[in-house]
Amino acid sequence: MIVYATHAGGRYLPIEESLREQPEGKRAVYVNITNDCNCDCVFCLRSMKEMARESSLWIEQDPSIEEIIAELDRLRWEYVREVVCCGFGEPLIRLDTVLAVLRHVKEHHPEVATRVNTNGLGELEHGFEFADRFAGLLDTISISLNASNAERYLSLTRSKFGISSYEAMLTFAEHCKPYVPNVVLTVVEKVENEEEIARCRAICAERGLTLRVRVYEDS
Numbered sequence: 001m002i003v004y005a006t007h008a009g010g011r012y013l014p015i016e017e018s019l020r021e022q023p024e025g026k027r028a029v030y031v032n033i034t035n036d037c038n039c040d041c042v043f044c045l046r047s048m049k050e051m052a053r054e055s056s057l058w059i060e061q062d063p064s065i066e067e068i069i070a071e072l073d074r075l076r077w078e079y080v081r082e083v084v085c086c087g088f089g090e091p092l093i094r095l096d097t098v099l100a101v102l103r104h105v106k107e108h109h110p111e112v113a114t115r116v117n118t119n120g121l122g123e124l125e126h127g128f129e130f131a132d133r134f135a136g137l138l139d140t141i142s143i144s145l146n147a148s149n150a151e152r153y154l155s156l157t158r159s160k161f162g163i164s165s166y167e168a169m170l171t172f173a174e175h176c177k178p179y180v181p182n183v184v185l186t187v188v189e190k191v192e193n194e195e196e197i198a199r200c201r202a203i204c205a206e207r208g209l210t211l212r213v214r215v216y217e218d219s
Contacts, residue, residue: 002032002063003071012057015075026081028115031072031101034062037089039119040158041146043188057088065100072104082113092122095130102137115140120169124161131175138180143173145185145211148199173209184210 005018005027013021015029035058072083083105085091085098092098102114116134120143123129134141147153150166159165176183187200197213204211 028082033087033091084115086117135179140182
């Protein structure tokens, strides 16, 4: 599923079904950029169960920019409040595609908010800084903090980049601050206890970042 909306019960619905179920009100729509990921998180659904090929986030191949934009152009934009670049994998692996989607939304629907959900390891993936490319295109970036130290982070994410991943993720968040109005770091409830979450809050406070505790999605 390339473009979809989320509904109660952890359901991912095509926009037509979303509007039939909830005909009133604006909603966030999500753009599934890729299945590929540079992490293998222990709490990720993909590591705990076989994904259905229907009515799920699994895609058989990465959609082209043209395919994504064609689906976006079919939306009834009066019902859209936000466009989120996400992925069953890590969207910023396909940085140019994400930037093209953000640019298209802001050029044609500047009133609609934009967000990217990411593990924050894009600079390690590509080998260069790119946060400045988000200027004027991205309203919110949500980065998975996951833990309060590098060792626990690596044990949870199993990042292919190893122990350096944690500091690289925090550095990326810092790089985004001048260019993205809302830089949010996240942890997952039930994965972390209250003490660990408190330590994560302190890390965010020290760096002038916002922490959000995400609801755990059971398998």
